[in-house]
Each structure stands twice: as structure tokens, then as C-alpha cells.
Amino acid sequence: MTEPYRIAIVGAGMIAEGSHVPAVLGSPDVRLAALVDPEAQRCRDVAERFQVSPKICTDVAAVLGDIDAAIIATPNHTHSAIAMACIRGGVHCLVEKPLAATLAEGEEIAAAADEHGVTVAVGYSSRFIDAIELLGDLIVQGFFGAIHRFAYQFGTRGGWNPASSYILDRKSIGGGVTVVVGTHFIDWMLTWFGYPDEVTYADDSLGGPEANAAATFQYRHRPTPLAGTMRLSKTVALPPGFVMETDRGTVSLEDKSLAAHVILRPRDATDCEMIVRRPVEMAAGRTARSSNNFARQLDDFVAACRTKAPPRVSARQGVESLRLIEALYAARTPLPEFAARFAEHEATA
Amino acid sequence: MTRRVAIFGASGHVGGTLVERLLSRGAYDVRPIINTSGNAWRLARRGIRLWQANLARREQIREAVAGCEIVVNCSFPPAELMEPTIKNLTDECLAAGVKRFIHLSSIAVYGEFPSPAAEYESATERAKKPTYGYYKLRQDAIVEKAARSGLPSVVLCPPNITGLNSRYVFDIIDALRRGTLPLVGDGSAPCVLVDVVNLAAAIELAFERGPVDGRRMFVNDDDRTNWRDVIDALLPIVPDAPPIESIGEEQARRFVASQREGHSIAQAARRIAGLAELKRIVKQTPTLLRWARRCKTWSKYGPKPIQRALGGGTRGTLGTPPAPSLSRLVGHQLRGVRHRCDLARRELGYRPEVTFADSMATFRRWYEAYCGFGGDEWRLLSELYRRANSGG
Numbered sequence: 001m002t003e004p005y006r007i008a009i010v011g012a013g014m015i016a017e018g019s020h021v022p023a024v025l026g027s028p029d030v031r032l033a034a035l036v037d038p039e040a041q042r043c044r045d046v047a048e049r050f051q052v053s054p055k056i057c058t059d060v061a062a063v064l065g066d067i068d069a070a071i072i073a074t075p076n077h078t079h080s081a082i083a084m085a086c087i088r089g090g091v092h093c094l095v096e097k098p099l100a101a102t103l104a105e106g107e108e109i110a111a112a113a114d115e116h117g118v119t120v121a122v123g124y125s126s127r128f129i130d131a132i133e134l135l136g137d138l139i140v141q142g143f144f145g146a147i148h149r150f151a152y153q154f155g156t157r158g159g160w161n162p163a164s165s166y167i168l169d170r171k172s173i174g175g176g177v178t179v180v181v182g183t184h185f186i187d188w189m190l191t192w193f194g195y196p197d198e199v200t201y202a203d204d205s206l207g208g209p210e211a212n213a214a215a216t217f218q219y220r221h222r223p224t225p226l227a228g229t230m231r232l233s234k235t236v237a238l239p240p241g242f243v244m245e246t247d248r249g250t251v252s253l254e255d256k257s258l259a260a261h262v263i264l265r266p267r268d269a270t271d272c273e274m275i276v277r278r279p280v281e282m283a284a285g286r287t288a289r290s291s292n293n294f295a296r297q298l299d300d301f302v303a304a305c306r307t308k309a310p311p312r313v314s315a316r317q318g319v320e321s322l323r324l325i326e327a328l329y330a331a332r333t334p335l336p337e338f339a340a341r342f343a344e345h346e347a348t349a
Numbered sequence: 350m351t352r353r354v355a356i357f358g359a360s361g362h363v364g365g366t367l368v369e370r371l372l373s374r375g376a377y378d379v380r381p382i383i384n385t386s387g388n389a390w391r392l393a394r395r396g397i398r399l400w401q402a403n404l405a406r407r408e409q410i411r412e413a414v415a416g417c418e419i420v421v422n423c424s425f426p427p428a429e430l431m432e433p434t435i436k437n438l439t440d441e442c443l444a445a446g447v448k449r450f451i452h453l454s455s456i457a458v459y460g461e462f463p464s465p466a467a468e469y470e471s472a473t474e475r476a477k478k479p480t481y482g483y484y485k486l487r488q489d490a491i492v493e494k495a496a497r498s499g500l501p502s503v504v505l506c507p508p509n510i511t512g513l514n515s516r517y518v519f520d521i522i523d524a525l526r527r528g529t530l531p532l533v534g535d536g537s538a539p540c541v542l543v544d545v546v547n548l549a550a551a552i553e554l555a556f557e558r559g560p561v562d563g564r565r566m567f568v569n570d571d572d573r574t575n576w577r578d579v580i581d582a583l584l585p586i587v588p589d590a591p592p593i594e595s596i597g598e599e600q601a602r603r604f605v606a607s608q609r610e611g612h613s614i615a616q617a618a619r620r621i622a623g624l625a626e627l628k629r630i631v632k633q634t635p636t637l638l639r640w641a642r643r644c645k646t647w648s649k650y651g652p653k654p655i656q657r658a659l660g661g662g663t664r665g666t667l668g669t670p671p672a673p674s675l676s677r678l679v680g681h682q683l684r685g686v687r688h689r690c691d692l693a694r695r696e697l698g699y700r701p702e703v704t705f706a707d708s709m710a711t712f713r714r715w716y717e718a719y720c721g722f723g724g725d726e727w728r729l730l731s732e733l734y735r736r737a738n739s740g741g
Contacts, residue, residue: 151729153721157516158360158388165386165401168393176394207396212719229726234390235514236719239737243729252732265732335718 005302008034008067008091010060010082011074012042013163015096019125020071021050023294029302034063036070042163064089069305071298072096073123075166076174080105083120087112092305094298096123098183098325099318101174106322110315121301121311122318124187128293128300130260132188134278135242135253138262139192145247147193150228152185155238167209176209177232179325185230185242187313187321193219193226195320201328202335211235212335215328353378354556355414357404357438358423360389362514363453363507367421367549368392374553382413384424391514404434410441419556421451431484432491439495439502447500451555452492454506454565456541456688457482461605467686470506470565489565496563503555505548506565508688509681511708512545513715522583522716524676526738528591531675533601533682536577540681541688543569544708547701554697566696567688574705576682582709586716589731596675598683605680 007030009016016035024032034055035043043056057063060070060082069092072082080100086093087109099122100106113120126132138144160180166172173179178201189196198218203210211234219226231238242253249267261277290296297312304311354371358364359381371377372395382400383389389399402409404424414420420442426434435452442450459467460475460482476482489504496502509517524530551568559566580593693699703711717723721730 149726149729151721151726153730153733158390161385161387168386168389168399170396177390205394205396208392208394209390211390211394214721229721231721231726231730233719237519238720239733241733241736243732245729250729250732252736254733254736263736 002029002306004029004031005069005305006031006033006067008036008054008060008063008070010036010070010072011096012037012039012046013073014161016071016073017046017049019294020073020298021046023292023298024071025050025052026292026295027298027302030069030298033067036060036063060085061089064091067091069093069119069302071123075162075164075172076179077101077166077172080109083109084112087116087118087120090116090118092119092301094121094123094301094311095315095318097125097187097318098122098174098179098322099315100322101171103319103322103326106315106319110319113315119301119305119308119311120315120318121297121304122187122313122315122321123297124184124313124318124321125293125297126184127187127191127313128296130278130291131253131262134260134276135251135262136188136192138276143248144244144251144264146224147226148224148245148247149226150242150244151231152189152229152242153231153233153238154181154185154240155231155233155236157237158234170205170207170209173209175325175329176203176205176213177211177234178203178213178215178328180209181234182213182215182230182232183321183325186324187317188242189217189228189230190317190320190324193222193228195324197221199324199328199331200333201331202333204335205332213328214335351376351378352419352556353380353417354419354421355380355382355400355417356421356423357382357402357413358425359383359392359399360385361423361425362510362512362516363545363548363552364421364423365391365514366512366545367423367552369395370546370549370553372397380413380417384426404437405430407437407441410437411445414441414445414447417445418448419451420447420449421552423453428479428481428484432487435488435491439492439500443495443498443500449556449561450492450495450500450502451552452488452502452504452563453552454489454504455482455485456506456508456567458486458489458506458565459686461680462683463686465686468689470567470692489563493563496561501561502563503559503561504563504565505551505555505568505693506688507543507548507568508541509543510545510548511542511712512703513712515545515712517542518583518712520676521579521678522587523738524678525580525583525587525590525593526734527676528594529674529676530580530678531594531596532576532580533596533598533679535595536580536682537575538682538685539687540574540576540579541569541684541686542574542579542705542708544701544703544705546703546708550702551693551697551699554699559693559697566693567690568693568699569688569690570701570703570705570708571690571694572701572705573687578705579709582706583713586713586722589735596679601675601679601683604675605683608677608680 007024009020012035024030032054036057037043038058040056040058070086072079072093072095079095083093083095196217197220201215203213213232215230217228244251250265252263261275264274264276300312354377356364356368359368360383368379368381371379380400381392382402400413402413458474458476464472466472474486476486492502511518721727
């Protein structure tokens with residue numbers, strides 16, 4: 001039998017405690033070898049809560065010789081330094097999304113991973129959600145025919161309080177809501193439709209992380225031109241979901257955490273809806289673990305490390321997401337309703 | 350010398366608006382104080398320093414109010430913490446020698462159905478435990494006591510708050526879209542509101558003026574708005590709203606009374622299931638997670654009796670959605686009192702900066718920009734609103 005993979009979780013904050021630690025402890029294929037956080041007490045608290053006794057330290061360098069892989073779940077601006085230390089130490093990495101706070105850092109990580117023959121996966125865990133996976137498969141198979149337009153939105157009144165409060169700082173995030181929330185959709189979009197030919201972008205940043213953002217995407221070189229929008233908010237609750245207009249009708253995907261289906265309202269029968277889902281025999285075989293996107297992400301990562309096959313979300317894909325995010329920020333204009341205040345801010349700055 | 354103003358609850362609707370107002374003035378050293386980072390995006394986007402302080406921790410309050418001449422309390426702690434936190438805050442403000450403490454009360458202290466005398470602040474408070482109004486009333490008593498002990502305290506008493514980012518206006522829009530907000534009678538009942546800009550203006554006035562003995566002062570838009578006006582003002586941005594119905598006052602009272610009754614088992618189970626800690630435990634316990642998922646599946650696709658028992662059948666297209674209940678806003682139409690701002694006008698020199706009509710027009714423009722309303726993408730986004738509001 002293969003030895004369990006020795007994993008360190010770097011960063012003992014909310015995402016580690018709520019998602020990565022349970023995923024690791026639930027896997028027979030891995031062992032939680034270390035918890036790393038600048039605040040050692042947080043590691044001790046997490047260890048106590050889960051009744052485990054991994055090695056606890058404040059710097060990943062102290063455990064590089066004792067681990068096979070690391071899950072990096074720290075504030076975005078620290079991803080690069082930690083990932084580079086791991087890669088140089090021959091340790092595989094699953095880096096929480098986004099891969100890094102800047103495109104340059106992301107490219108450096110991807111290049112170093114290739115150079116050292118180390119697997120780097122990016123923690124776009126939403127790619128492992130059944131409905132997202134299903135929709136992606138259907139799009140790639142051409143099930144809906146030509147796709148003409150799409151719209152995505154996700155808005156909450158705040159929420160998500162990371163232990164480090166890094167989300168108050170633009171540099172720590174590498175942006176704002178576009179990175180914190182939008183990056184998931186950007187990852188799906190790149191996977192489904194490729195890199196857009198043209199973008200427009202507006203947000204409400206006045207120097208800090210933007211709380212609201214809106215973007216448009218144009219794909220001119222597909223067989224059928226495609227246009228789409230993305231709307232994100234950390235101050236306004238928006239019904240979350242994705243909708244697209246296709247040859248077969250209107251397709252919608254509600255909140256990503258909902259049931260594993262997409263809904264099709266056929267073009268020629270708009271008074272009915274079709275639920276598209278996996279065959280029932282596939283759903284019947286699902287276990288709690290195989291329905292948990294963080295557990296599936298971990299399994300995919302470990303399998304990639306063992307077999308040297310690419311993980312579902314590779315470092316190169318993470319780099320493309322960063323490239324598009326930077327392109328959006330480069331195209332930035334102020335959101336219309338903030339234009340006046342923005343001008344006022346500029347005048348006083 | 351620039352006066353230092355500490356604003357507790359700066360990440361909230363009123364606190365955030367006040368911080369932005371004071372920053373634009375340039376005449377204050379503004380210290381925005383937040384509890385947690387998650388709700389502070391509106392201010393964080395400015396790239397300014399935000400202070401974190403937990404009102405349950407005295408040492409954190411002490412640090413936050415140090416050197417502050419004025420302290421404004423816009424915090425909104427959970428009910429069980431409302432009394433201890435205001436006690437901590439007023440004690441620390443007293444100890445720090447704060448020159449003016451401004452506290453936000455609420456018209457809820459006069460109860461769900463205030464007496465006609467509540468036109469004026471001197472009316473008897475009727476809020477009953479365990480309502481929000483009751484806890485605000487307890488807070489007011491603590492502030493008044495602090496004022497007697499030497500903390501100069503101005504207490505402003507707003508109604509429901511409108512303006513950009515207003516949760517109350519979003520609640521009305523949601524209720525209109527769901528068809529759960531009928532008018533009581535012909536909708537002529539008074540609807541007392543305050544635009545957040547007006548409230549922030551009143552708070553700023555209170556830096557200089559107003560009685561400091563902890564007495565309440567009503568602050569509102571001070572006009573003759575009724576519920577029909579509010580609905581008419583918002584319907585243009587809810588084009589998919591079903592027709593507005595009308596119900597009798599008696600029916601409305603019966604509905605409000607029914608809301609005070611206990612939960613059914615299904616309602617209680619859903620509330621318990623919504624608790625964050627429970628969610629986390631379930632998520633980390635494979636067996637529980639498996640059962641939770643089964644329940645979710647049964648509630649949507651199981652036999653009808655099971656769907657009904659689990660309160661499901663409302664998502665997707667399967668099952669029959671239950672008849673929509675009424676919004677709690679129906680009860681607000683029964684308050685029947687127009688609170689007068691005479692005291693604030695006289696003592697603070699308060700004059701509303703924004704009229705109801707301006708407030709709603711600004712909100713509509715803002716909503717269009719934020720929600721994509723009316724644009725090309727609305728054709729697609731409206732699908733999400735339709736599904737969300739039908740429970741599907």
C-alpha cells in the first residue's frame with residue numbers, strides 16, 4: 001500500500017480550519033504532518049479542535065524536509081514567497097486561489113514548478129462542484145449549440161471574516177472583490193470559453209480594495225461571437241448565478257452551492273424548464289467525500305503529485321486567471337455612480 | 350486643531366455614510382472603528398486606516414477612543430450583547446473624558462404599535478422583550494445614566510433608514526417582487542423614513558449642538574410620505590412585481606399576531622440548520638453531511654408528503670411552492686404615527702438635506718447601476734431574480 005502523503009497546511013485561518021483541514025483528515029491517502037502559521041497559537045487551536053497533533057511551526061522552512069506537499073492557505077500576497085520556498089525544497093503545492101497577488105509572481109511560480117519538476121495546483125475549489133463540472137462538460141461538448149451571451153453575478157453584504165483581516169488591504173489581496181470573489185468565475189470562463197478578445201471594467205476603488213465591480217467580455221473569434229458580463233459586489237446582495245443565451249434556450253446555473261444540475265428553458269418552449277443533471281446511477285454512488293469540492297480538490301492534487309499528470313487547475317491556468325485580472329484592472333474606469341465622488345477624491349488627493 | 354471623531358459601527362450603513370461624509374469635509378480626524386473585516390468593504394475601498402475593536406473588550410475600546418473628542422455609536426451588536434456593549438462603551442468614554450457621545454436609538458423603542466402620543470419623544474415607550482426595540486430601550490437607559498454621570502450624550506432616534514445601500518429599501522423591493530407586500534387599506538398610512546444622508550447630517554450637527562442629557566430626539570425626513578408613495582417610487586425598478594394587492598387592517602393585525610407565535614417544527618429546524626456553527630459541524634462530520642444532503646434531496650425531489658414536512662418543494666421546478674406569506678413590512682403599515690422632528694429642528698438646527706422624492710430617485714439610479722437593471726444584461730440577470738424570488 002502507498003504511504004500516506006505527508007501534508008503541511010500553511011496558514012491556520014478560516015479557509016484552512018473550515019475546509020482544508022477537514023479535507024485532509026478525511027482522506028486515507030494523506031496525513032496532516034504539520035500546521036504552519038506565524039501565530040502558533042492559531043495552529044494549536046486548530047489542532048485541538050480537530051484532536052490532532054501535527055508538527056506546529058511558524059515558518060514553512062522548518063518542515064520542508066518532513067513533508068511531501070503543502071497546502072498554502074495564507075493571505076494572497078504571501079503565496080509567492082511560501083510557494084517558492086516549497087518548490088525549491090521539492091515540495092508540491094496546492095496554492096489557494098489566486099495563485100499569487102500579481103501576474104509576475106504567478107509566472108515565477110509556474111516557471112519554478114516546471115524547472116523543479118514540482119506539481120503546483122491552484123485552489124479553485126469551485127471547479128470541483130458538481131454543477132460547475134456538469135455545465136463545463138456540456139459547454140465543451142457543444143450541447144447547447146452556439147452560445148451568444150452570458151451574465152454572471154455574485155453579491156453579498158460583506159461576509160467572510162478572515163482571521164488576518166487581509167481583505168482590508170489592496171496589496172494583500174492583489175486587488176479587491178474581483179480577486180476575492182470574481183476570480184472563481186474568471187477561472188470558469190477561461191476554461192469554458194478561453195481568453196476574451198476584449199474587456200471593459202469598472203469598479204469603485206478609491207485606493208483600497210474595490211467593493212463593487214462590473215466587467216464585460218467580448219469573444220470575437222469564436223464561430224459565433226460571444227459577449228458576457230460579470231457583476232460583483234461586497235456591499236449589495238445580488239441573486240448569485242450564471243445565465244447564458246444559447247441556440248437551445250436560456251441556461252441558468254444558480255448559486256454554486258446548490259444541487260448538481262443546470263436549468264434549460266428551451267428556446268421553442270419557454271413555458272417549461274428542463275433540469276439537466278447526471279444520470280441517477282452516477283449520483284447514487286456519491287459519498288459525502290466525493291460530494292465535497294475541497295476533498296475532491298485534494299484528491300485530484302495528490303493524484304497529480306503521485307502520477308505527475310497535471311492537476312485539474314494547473315499553475316499555468318492560475319497564471320491565465322491572473323493575466324485576465326490584471327487586464328481588467330488595466331482597463332479600469334470608475335463605476336458610473338461613483339464617478340462624481342471619484343472626481344472629488346482625485347481633486348482632493 | 351482638527352477634532353478627532355471615533356465612529357463605532359463604521360462598517361454599517363449609517364456609520365459608513367457618516368465616515369464618508371466627514372472625510373469629504375476634511376475638517377475632522379476620522380477614526381472608523383469596525384468589529385470585523387468582512388463587512389468593511391465600503392470603507393476599505395478608500396484605502397484608509399480602519400481600527401478594529403470588539404465592544405465586548407474594554408481594553409480595545411479604551412485604545413479606540415483614546416484622544417477622541419467625539420464618539421458616535423452606530424454599532425449594531427446581537428441582542429444579547431446590546432446592553433453590556435453600550436455599558437462598556439459609555440464607561441470607557443467617561444473614563445477617557447470624551448466631550449460628546451452620540452448614540453443612535455430607534456423608534457422601535459415606542460413599540461410595535463406606538464400610541465398616538467409617540468408623535469413626540471415624551472410618549473411612553475412600549476417595546477416589549479425580546480424585541481429589538483426593547484434592547485434599544487435598555488441601551489437608551491444606560492446612555493441616559495452615563496449622561497447623568499457626566500458623559501455629554503446626544504441621543505438621536507431615527508425610523509427605518511433609506512438611501513444608497515439601504516437594507517430596508519432592498520427589503521421592500523424583495524417583498525414587492527415576491528408579491529408579499531400588500532397595502533393595508535389604500536396605503537395612506539404614514540411611512541416615516543429617514544434618508545441616511547439626513548441622519549448623517551443630524552449626527553454631524555450633534556457634534557456642536559443639542560441637549561446632552563441623553564434625551565431622545567426624532568430625526569426623519571419630516572414629510573408626509575405614506576406607504577403608497579413608497580411603493581409607487583420603487584415599482585419602476587421592480588417591473589416584474591405582481592400587482593399590488595390591498596388587505597384590510599384586521600387581516601394585517603392577524604398576520605402580525607401570527608408572527609409572534611412559536612415556530613412550527615419545520616420552521617424551527619430550518620432556523621437551526623441555518624446556524625453557522627451547526628453548518629460547520631455538519632460539514633466536518635461525514636455522516637451528518639450525508640444525511641443533510643439526503644434531506645435536501647428529499648425536500649426537493651422526495652414524495653410530496655416528505656417535501657411538505659421538510660418545507661421543501663420550492664426549489665427547481667418540482668413540487669408546489671407554498672403560498673407566499675406576507676412580509677413583516679405589513680406590520681410597519683400599522684404603526685400609524687408620524688414622529689415629529691420639532692425637537693431636532695429646534696435643538697440641533699436640523700433641516701433634512703434630502704427630500705423623500707430625491708432619496709428615491711437617487712436610489713433608483715444607484716440600483717440601476719449596481720444591479721444592471723434596464724441594461725442589455727438585464728434580460729439574462731432577471732432570470733436569476735425570477736428564480737430567487739420564486740424560491741426556485
